[in-house]
Amino acid sequence: MLKSGVYTQLSPVLFGNGTLQQVGKKAKELGMNKVLLVTDKKISEIGYAEKVANIIREEDVQVVIWDGVETDCPDYTVTAAAAIGREKAVDGIVGLGGGSTLDSAKAIAAVIPNGDEVLQEIVLYLTGQKNYAVKPITMLLIPTTSGTGSESTFVSVISSEIMQCKIGLPCPPDYAIVDPELTVGCPAFITAFTGMDAFSHANEALTEGKNTPHSDLLAYEAIRLITKWLPIAVKDINNAEARENLALASNFAGIAFNESGVHMGHSTAHALGHMYHISHGICCALVTPAIIEFAAKTYPEKMKKIGEIMGVTFSSEEPEAIGKAVGNAVRKLCKEIQIPSFREQGFTKEQILAAKPMIYKEPLCMSFGGTITEQDVVTTLETLYDGYQ
Ligand SMILES: [Fe+2]
Structure with a gap:
């Protein structure tokens, strides 16, 4: 239904x-x-x-x-x-x-x-x-x-x-x-992290509690456009066709998450951004694979569809395996567009884990369309640090 x-x-x-x-x-x-x-x-x-x-x-x-x-x-x-x-x-x-x-x-x-x-x-x-x-x-x-x-x-x-x-x-x-x-001509690193902000809006909109078939449609299309055009725009900042498609994707993702919402990924990005003044888009890029792995437990079909859009082939239908495969596809995209890891930016795992009190039970975090435990937040923070080097 x-x-x-x-x-x-x-x-x-x-x-x-x-x-x-x-x-x-x-x-x-x-x-x-x-x-x-x-x-x-x-x-x-x-x-x-x-x-x-x-x-x-x-x-x-x-x-x-x-x-x-x-x-x-x-x-x-x-x-x-x-x-x-x-x-x-x-x-x-x-x-x-x-x-x-x-x-x-x-x-x-x-x-x-x-x-x-x-x-x-x-x-x-x-x-x-x-x-x-x-x-x-x-x-x-x-x-x-x-x-x-x-x-x-x-x-x-x-x-x-x-x-x-x-x-x-x-x-x-x-x-x-x-x-x-x-x-057109926006510097490559800004293109990369703003594009991944839009990706994270689309991803989280799919699994926030207020998601609808309409917001899903816009979110999947935004993910398709970003996966295809973001690496092209980062390599050639003057590529007009890539810019057109990314502008559309960003707006579609915006409409999708305004109707639905964002959740633990953005709660985490806001906390880390506030604590360490890291750019919002970089935080969103780095947290998204971990959010996909977390959300796959509740929404395996939706996370699988993201993977299919990104060209992932699945060897298992287990939610955990789906989450891992799709999370890795997003990590590959992040590497391709040169998003630096938290370790590369000089942060320790302890610094990242210190954000937990600002995330768990925070209303934005808890708007995920399913259950979030304290351990889920800890696992997400560990995964976003260890999973992307
Ligand atoms: Fe955002």
């Missing part, structure tokens, strides 16, 4: 090469008169921010550029940008950049009209105990990397100084423009 569930897509996505040219028209259609263009220094320095601002200005929409985004979206940057947004009386947010930028843009849109205290009460908003007094400002998001899927997801993942952890603030975007041309 097929699993029942709700099919959702938060907001429209305008996809395709050259669609960036429509940003001004779309901003106007969304009712924006004065936009805060949220981006980072690198995007600003290569002239992208000014280019996008000019396209928007052609539609008689004013633009204020704020390029103070920092990696992992620290809450103090959100507060700083929101103060500028309030002072300039903006009525729209355009986010242009990678995951940290899009997450920052989403949070800024919620904090401008509702005040900085939102950031002290993220848990209340996340658990539905509190709703915004004022609807977040209209936001349009434009990814420049293929990984996060944040343009189509409900939450903004923030590094909270107050709570000393990474946590999700609900702020659904209103519109996304996914123009693959923006990702």
Whole structure:
């Protein structure tokens, strides 16, 4: 019997090469008169921010550029940008950049009209105990990397100084423009780890409790596209066909995990990212084979299907053997695109195991569609360290 569930897509996505040219028209259609263009220094320095601002200005929409985004979206940057947004009386947010930028843009849109205290009460908003007094400002998001899927997801993942952890603030975007041309030439190592972030979204969406046949469909297709095109894009960063397919995969994975969810893999990535400031995509790449081995015990058929998509041939139908075979296929992919192991990055096994208290019983971790024991978390941490050298 097929699993029942709700099919959702938060907001429209305008996809395709050259669609960036429509940003001004779309901003106007969304009712924006004065936009805060949220981006980072690198995007600003290569002239992208000014280019996008000019396209928007052609539609008689004013633009204020704020390029103070920092990696992992620290809450103090959100507060700083929101103060500028309030002072300039903006009525729209355009986010242009990678995951940290899009997450920052989403949070800024919620904090401008509702005040900085939102950031002290993220848990209340996340658990539905509190709703915004004022609807977040209209936001349009434009990814420049293929990984996060944040343009189509409900939450903004923030590094909270107050709570000393990474946590999700609900702020659904209103519109996304996914123009693959923006990702052409993205450096190989960023392409590699952002691509594996998208892979991990698809993988975890398949086994999170809210998975549906619809989210499964998008997740499997994202895995197929990433397996085929990620090594090509890493070898040839200017390959336009690879970029198009990865941009689509990243967005599909985003829609899939927004409808379903992510679980222990992302809980682990958030914990390790927070403790040791390791990039999110690298954590996701390294944890994914271990998650597949863990999930195969509950979902052997789904993990087998991932393997079939990746070209794995199976010599046993035992869940453990399926998990191992598919986990190894993902490790092979990670090696091919040169994801460094935790050992290579200088971390000890003890440092990795020290993340356990931040993972076990954490709500995101426990949203797996099955049982998770304390030993499962320990085994996953051991496997992600020892299994990939
Ligand atoms: Fe992620």
